[in-house]
Amino acid sequence: xxxxxxxxxxxxxxxxxxxxxxxxxxxxxxxxxxxxxxxxxxxxxxxxxxxxxxxxxxxxxxxxxxxxxxxxxxxxxxxxxxxxxxxxxxxxxxxxxxxxxxxxxxxxxxxxxxxxxxxxxxxxxxxxxxxxxxxxxxxxxxxxxxxxxxxxxxxxxxxxxxxxxxxxxxxxxxxxxxxxxxxxxxxxxxxxxxxxxxxxxxxxxxxxxxxxxxxxxxxxxxxxxxxxxxxxxxxxxxxxxxxxxxxxxxxxxxxxxxxxxxxxxxxxxxxxxxxxxxxxxxxxxxxxxxxxxxxxxxxxxxxxxxxxxxxxxxxxxxxxxxxxxxxxxxxxxxxxxxxxxxxxxxxxxxxxxxxxxxxxxxxxxxxxxxxxxxxxxxxxxxxxxxxxxxxxxxxxxxxxxxxxxxxxxxxxxxxxxxxxxxxxxxxxxxxxxxxxxxxxxxxxxxxxxxxxxxxxxxxxxxxxxxxxxxxxxxxxxxxxxxxxxxxxxxxxxxxxxxxxxxxxxxxxxxxxxxxxxxxxxxxxxxxxxxxxxxxxxxxxxxxxxxxxxxxxxxxxxxxxxxxxxxxxxxxxxxxxxxxxxxxxxxxxxxxxxxxxxxxxxxxxxxxxxxxxxxxxxxxxxxxxxxxxxxxxxxxxxxxxxxxxxxxxxxxxxxxxxxxxxxxxxxxxxxxxxxxxxxxxxxxxxxx
Numbered sequence: 099x100x101x102x103x104x105x106x107x108x109x110x111x112x113x114x115x116x117x118x119x120x121x122x123x124x125x126x127x128x129x130x131x132x133x134x135x136x137x138x139x140x141x142x143x144x145x146x147x148x149x150x151x152x153x154x155x156x157x158x159x160x161x162x163x164x165x166x167x168x169x170x171x172x173x174x175x176x177x178x179x180x181x182x183x184x185x186x187x188x189x190x191x192x193x194x195x196x197x198x199x200x201x202x203x204x205x206x207x208x209x210x211x212x213x214x215x216x217x218x219x220x221x222x223x224x225x226x227x228x229x230x231x232x233x234x235x236x237x238x239x240x241x242x243x244x245x246x247x248x249x250x251x252x253x254x255x256x257x258x259x260x261x262x263x264x265x266x267x268x269x270x271x272x273x274x275x276x277x278x279x280x281x282x283x284x285x286x287x288x289x290x291x292x293x294x295x296x297x298x299x300x301x302x303x304x305x306x307x308x309x310x311x312x313x314x315x316x317x318x319x320x321x322x323x324x325x326x327x328x329x330x331x332x333x334x335x336x337x338x339x340x341x342x343x344x345x346x347x348x349x350x351x352x353x354x355x356x357x358x359x360x361x362x363x364x365x366x367x368x369x370x371x372x373x374x375x376x377x378x379x380x381x382x383x384x385x386x387x388x389x390x391x392x393x394x395x396x397x398x399x400x401x402x403x404x405x406x407x408x409x410x411x412x413x414x415x416x417x418x419x420x421x422x423x424x425x426x427x428x429x430x431x432x433x434x435x436x437x438x439x440x441x442x443x444x445x446x447x448x449x450x451x452x453x454x455x456x457x458x459x460x461x462x463x464x465x466x467x468x469x470x471x472x473x474x475x476x477x478x479x480x481x482x483x484x485x486x487x488x489x490x491x492x493x494x495x496x497x498x499x500x501x502x503x504x505x506x507x508x509x510x511x512x513x514x515x516x517x518x519x520x521x522x523x524x525x526x527x528x529x530x531x532x533x534x535x536x537x538x539x540x541x542x543x544x545x546x547x548x549x550x551x552x553x554x555x556x557x558x559x560x561x562x563x564x565x566x567x568x569x570x571x572x573x574x575x576x577x578x579x580x581x582x583x584x585x586x587x588x589x590x591x592x593x594x595x596x597x598x599x600x601x602x603x604x605x606x607x608x609x610x611x612x613x614x615x616x617x618x619x620x621x622x623x624x625x626x627x628x629x630x631x632x633x634x635x636x637x638x639x640x641x642x643x644x645x646x647x648x649x650x651x652x653x654x655x656x657x658x659x660x661x662x663x664x665x666x667x668x669x670x671x672x673x674x675x676x677x678x679x680x681x682x683x684x685x686x687x688x689x690x691x692x693x694x695x696x697x698x699x700x701x702x703x704x705x706x707x708x709x710x711x712x713x714x715x716x717x718x719x720x721x722x723x724x725x726x727x728x729x730x731x732x733x734x735x736x737x738x739x740x741x742x743x744x745x746x747x748x749x750x751x752x753x754x755x756x757x758x759x760x761x762x763x764x765x766x767x768x769x770x771x772x773x774x775x776x777x778x779x780x781x782x783x784x785x
Contacts, residue, residue, distance in 0.1 A: 104159035104333065107699050109592035110144055111164045111364055112136055113387050116461065116560065118589040118756075119147050122699040124159070129699075131586045133756050136461045140167060141322040145329055155330035160697060162592035164338040164360045167318055168311050172358070172409050172424065175212075177314040179255040179285075183215040183306060184245065184274060186262050187222045192299055193306060199420045211423060214310050219254070221245055223274065231267035242277045250281040256309040257282055260289035260302035265604045268294075285312050292355065293427045295687055296604055300406065303425040307409055308355035315354035319347050336597065336696070340430035341403060342367045343598035344696070346630065358409050359430045361588070366394050366401045366431050368591025369556040372581055374399050375701045375772060382539060382553040384569065385588065386562040389439040389458045393538040394431060395548065396556075402432040402542070405642075405653065429600060434541035438534050440478040440561040441465055444508075444527045446515040452526055454534065466507035469500045475511050477531050479504035480524035481564055485723035486751070486760055494755045525724060532565055536572040543573070547672065550575050558587035560757050567748070567762035567777065578765075578777040585756030593699035599627065599692050605641075605685040610659040612641065615688040623692040635692040642689070645670075646682040653689070703771040707743035715744045725749040726763040737775075744769045747780070 105124040110117065117140075119132040132151050137143040144163075171177045185192065194213050223245065225237035249257055257278055264271045268290035275286050289305040323335060337350040340359035350357050362385070369383045373396055381396040395402050407430055408423030437455030441464060447453050454477070459465050463472035467482045481487040482504045489501040505520045512523040543550040550573040557566035563580045570578055581587050601623050603615045616639055627635050639656035643666045652673065654665045667677040717733035725732060730749045737754035745768035748761035752775065759775055761767055767777045 104157055106153060106157045107159055107593045107697065108148070108153070108161045108333075109163075109364075109589040109699075110147075110161065111361065111586070111589035111592065112140055112144070112166060113361065113389070113588075116388065116585075117143050117147060118586040119144075119151065120583070120586050120589040120593065121151065121153060122590070122593055124697070124699075127700075127702040129583070129590070131583045131589075131756065133586060140165065141318065141325050144322065145325045148326075148331065149329065155332065158331055158333040160336065160593070161326065161331065161333050162336045162338065162344060163322075164364045164588065164592055165318075165357065166361045168315055168354050168358045168360070169409070171311060171314055172307070178214065178310040179313045180253060181215050181219065181256045181258060181306060181309045182249055182252070182254045183220045183302070184257060184259045184278070185220070185222055185302070186226060187224050189262065189298075190220050190222050191217070192260075193220070193302055196299055196303075196425075214306050214424060215258070221249075225261070225270055225274075227261065227263040227267045227270050229263050229266060231263065233267075233270075237270055237273050239277065242274055243280075246278040246281040249278060250283070254282070254284060255313050256285040256287060258287050258289065258302070258305045258309045260298070260305055262298055263296075264288070264290040265294050265296050265301065285309065287312070292353065294602055294604065295427060296606065297427075300425045300427045304355060304427045307358075307424050307426050308353060311354035311358075312352070315357075316351040319351050323347055336592075338364050338592055338595075339598075340407075340428060341600075342401060342431050342595060343693075344592070344595055345597060345599070348630070349599070355409075355426055355428055358426065358428075359407065362392050362433055362435070363431045364591035365392075365558055365588035366396065366433070366591070367595050368558070368581070368587045369394075370396055370399050370401060371591065371594040371701060372556060372579065372772075372774070376579065376770070376774075378554050378579070380553045382543060382550065382555050382575070384535075384539065384555055384557045384559075384562050384566060386535065386557075386559040386565060387439050388441040388560060389437075389460070390435050391438040391535045391538060391559075391562075392433045392435045393535075393542050394433045395542045395546075395553070403429055403653070404432040405429050405651075432542075434538040436534050436538045438477070438531045440476065440481075442477050442531070443474045444476065444480070444512055444523075444530075445474075446512060450515065452512065452516065452523075452530055454527070454531055465504070467499050467501065467504035469498060469503060472503075473507055473510075475504070475507040475523075475527070477527060477561070479507055480527040481561075483508060483520055483524040484528065485721050486528075486564060486725070487758055488753060489721075521724070528565075528568075528724075532568045532572065535565065536569050539569060539573050547675070554579060556581070558584040558757075560585040563757050563759040563775075565760070567760060567765055570779065571762065571764075576779040578775075580757075580759050580775040580777065582773040583754070583756055584759075585754075590699065595698070597632070597694040597696050599623070600689055601626070601692065602687050602689045605688050608646065608682055608684045610641070610643075610662055610683070610685055612656065612685060612688050616656065616690065619688060619690040623690050627692055627694065632694045635694050638691040638693065640689040640691065641685050642687040643683055643685055645678055646684050651686045656688070701772055704773045705742045706771060708741075713743065714746045715740055717750075721751065723749075723751060723760075725751075725760055730763075740769050742769050742771055742773070 107122040109120040121130040226234040271288040292305045336344040365385045383394040441459040442455040443457045463470040465476040465478040466472045554577040642651035644651045671677040747766040752759040
């Protein structure tokens with residue numbers, strides 16, 4: 099079929115509680131949405147959701163997907179490949195020694211995360227490449243051949259070859275990989291092929307994390323593609339990367355390390371698209387789903403990007419705890435995350451204090467109010483008890499809500515222990531979770547030298563708009579945008595980005611004239627993407643710079659040497675509060691980001707404001723609800739009935755198919771031309 103007749107773009111975001119599907123029709127510019135409970139068989143849930151939507155498979159142009167499969171596998175140690183690690187003599191324990199970071203500095207009994215490769219599965223060989231790429235000692239071919247036979251007979255699924263200084267000269271890794279491949283028929287992964295940068299521990303760790311996920315993710319993605327093809331969906335399938343680009347199924351199967359933070363990235367990219375359409379140059383993203391809440395920053399339509407994270411690590415008050423996970427050197431959208439989703443469980447500790455999470459009720463059994471057997475009180479249950487969420491139904495009436503079960507769970511697990519009523523306990527739960535989530539916003543704004551009052555909050559996720567006004571008030575923010583279908587906003591974000599790939603070359607030089615490095619990288623980028631069928635990529639050049647002697651770098655766009663130096667000083671002062679103008683600057687890595695433009699969804703106006711339209715819409719009911727710290731009888735508006743120009747003030751509730759918006763007493767709201775809810779804080783109250 100001609101691609102011009104394929105007009106439907108599909109975004110699929112699989113979360114811990116719900117699987118979200120967004121359908122964008124390029125010809126009509128209309129968006130349809132579907133939200134179904136997530137299941138253990140992820141690909142089955144996706145296909146069933148597509149079939150139930152009655153979409154004609156021949157009309158589908160692109161399917162873009164974000165998944166937490168890799169993250170969940172690392173967190174639970176389930177489905178990971180039996181992996182062997184081959185390294186230089188004397189360096190068998192690099193993966194275990196690491197950087198001597200301690201997740202709990204003063205806990206004498208703290209334990210490091212269990213190594214992904216057990217010690218008996220780590221093997222050493224003779225041979226050495228020096229820091230400058232020269233060979234000090236050749237590889238012993240006979241030794242490697244004996245090892246290859248042992249590996250082939252031991253049931254390993256993957257072998258990682260990680261040798262010292264392979265970033266400077268990968269010839270030894272390639273030679274060892276070729277010898278092992280003669281006997282071993284599983285996946286052979288070279289550390290320099292996954293991450294071609296210096297620091298052996300981070301490079302080895304990244305390669306091992308990647309190897310442990312390859313069989314699981316390749317099987318999942320093969321199964322997903324097969325299921326879609328069997329049901330007539332022949333459109334290309336793309337995967338969201340951790341840094342907000344998308345990649346092909348083949349690339350994601352080979353480098354699953356690139357999609358570990360796949361899910362959280364999509365919502366931020368949707369926020370970038372929204373910010374561009376409304377010309378908002380400073381946006382703070384707030385995404386609250388069923389399990390976690392995440393905050394990020396978008397400045398001048400660019401999200402914060404970091405280049406190393408700890409997979410399956412833990413966090414405290416939104417901050418990642420160093421030494422608690424597995425270092426992965428791969429770009430990702432930098433977010434602060436707290437255990438505060440709609441399904442987060444409230445409990446009382448031994449000291450009688452109210453706590454939230456990290457446990458979550460998930461999709462099964464879910465919050466007590468869902469009536470699926472859940473008995474633990476959650477944030478969703480607290481919102482139901484307080485009238486902030488419909489006490490009767492969600493998802494447009496398709497999901498029945500049981501307020502009595504929510505009250506019972508809060509009474510049994512919280513109220514009796516605190517000596518409170520269910521309503522009082524529910525209020526305590528809401529106040530506690532709001533305080534926790536405000537810390538996440540503070541981390542990405544105040545703690546990085548940014549004034550949150552300068553930022554517009556973009557609130558999304560199934561639960562985000564319920565708490566947005568509370569958080570904005572706590573952070574002194576004055577404007578909130580709640581997009582159309584906020585509960586499916588991340589799935590929409592999957593349809594707004596291009597395919598891209600990053601290529602890097604180690605430099606480690608005070609000479610910032612890097613023409614030869616970029617010439618080599620440009621050639622590599624065009625060659626690799628050309629073999630995958632992509633031609634004429636847009637090539638963007640960057641350099642990792644640092645003051646000589648520093649341990650970490652700042653990424654700057656490549657330009658003339660003096661311009662890069664000036665840009666680095668400015669960025670360093672922005673990040674760390676000072677700049678050392680007399681210090682020498684050295685380049686660590688040269689990087690090329692190759693971008694392939696693919697068809698994208700576009701936000702379009704749903705209609706201009708009609709001057710004859712009544713500003714204040716009709717509510718469909720009134721309800722007792724706890725808003726702005728006290729009980730009110732408030733109007734409840736149906737979002738699907740609102741049109742451009744409708745406006746009024748709080749307190750009130752706006753209910754939609756996928757999310758509910760709580761408008762606090764000191765806020766006004768208006769429906770803009772894109773169907774977003776634009777909320778503004780009233781500086782003065784009258785009367």
